[in-house]
Amino acid sequence: MKYNLDGPVYFVVGLVMAIAGSYILRGKYIHLPIDVLLGGHQHHTNEAKRIPLHEAHPREVPIKMTIVHGLIAGFGFGAYASIITFVLAPQMPSIWYAPLPGLMFGIGTMIMQIILGAIFGGSLRARKFTEEEVKYVGRKTAGITLYYGGIVFALVGLLIIFLPQIDAWAISTGIPIPNLDAIDIGFLLVISVVGVIGLYGIIKSYKEAVKIHRLNSSTSNA
Template identity: 65%
Template sequence: MISLASILNPPSGLSIPEILLISLVLGMLHGATPDEHTWPITFSYAIGKYSTKGGMKAGFLFSAGFTMQRAFLTTLGYIGLAAIYKEYNLDGPVYTIVGFVMAIAGSYILKGKYLHLPVDALMKHGSHEVPKDVPLKMTIVHGLIAGFGFGAYASIITFVLAPQLPSIVYAPLPGLMFGVGTMVMQVIFGAIFGNILKAKKATEEQITYIARKSAGRVLYYGGIVFILVGILIILIPSIDNFAVSTGISIPNLDAIDVGFLLVVLTVGVIGLLSIVESFRETFKEDNDGKKGVVKKAV
């Protein structure tokens, strides 16, 4: 029987089925723990699309992009080209690019434009015009970009599991299974969030407004945070080494570091404030004591 210790520290001499099973479980752990390369993005798209028929499609497209990149990454690991991750710290550039794409998507949702300033206009209160739908074409692009983020789980499937495979033909499979495992957890968390909103007993139009507005704000302001942190790491690389151990032996939970703080700030702070503000806008009473009315979503 495969234990948690052997999953996080896989031995050599594993069979192909064992490698694929461990990769799947690692993907599920990756999706269930706070990871800065996936949580802020998947959280945003999930809350923006959960209540529409395109929700499953959005989740699939993001996960498909992420999975394709992971399959490519484990192939590089098999042939030895992934060593670039050991030589160079790519967190800064990846954070910056991810943040830029997040901000573009958020700007489109909130204002119908892929790039819009000033910033204060995006937080304008009082308007109940339903924001633009989450652009599905951005989800797969975002998944591909986010997949270039490299953490402990990626190290295991790239440098430990992939090289054990008997042929390059099998090399993409650990990344593929890892992506599937991550997708499973994303779907579960998206369903949980959907049930939380539905518990409010809001109309479909109100839920759609709350979901899209929250998603737009998280993507836009979270994107700005990612850009700033990415640039800061590029200029001062030592910042990325900050870590305070938590004593937990599971990656993404083992330390309070830059990645963990990005998740907390983007999902926990910006995400929570965005949802609360969107709820307030939707259910606040007007001068006649009537609840705020949201126009039908388009």
């Protein structure tokens, strides 16, 4: 609270998001030292498993990239992360139990992602989409959200760095729940990235997948 680091944090997080999204969509990204630790950089091409009708098939996300992205995200200090780090963990009976609140938070997040992913993937499979077409929707949506959302994050970060008074703007909602207690720049940022850009990514990816599915179906029937 003494040093407002929202601007630099938003900028760094946005930069990493944009790099990851660019890699998924275009096959290009800045290599990080983690490559060496995880067995060296492996060259990928867009030629493998290319789906017809699209110039640049979204690429699979390497494990090393998910580790780097998750590690950076794990150092965030949002409301819930701050509660885990500074309130719940210190109340544990010993240092050996201190990781439990964060572990439970991570497990709960993972379970919900599995459930929502299964529902989303199952709904596409019910429309006779192939496994590769379902993957296309997921990867393209992730790429669009990360790339354009990262640009928005970085721009907002720069705006806060040069105009820090903007970060103090907030409209109270009267809801005593962290992240929901006020409408501020952080709340609007998350809504715009996850809501607007994320929804746009889903719709755009789904429409492209429908065209691909129809093309693949007509080709197989022929």
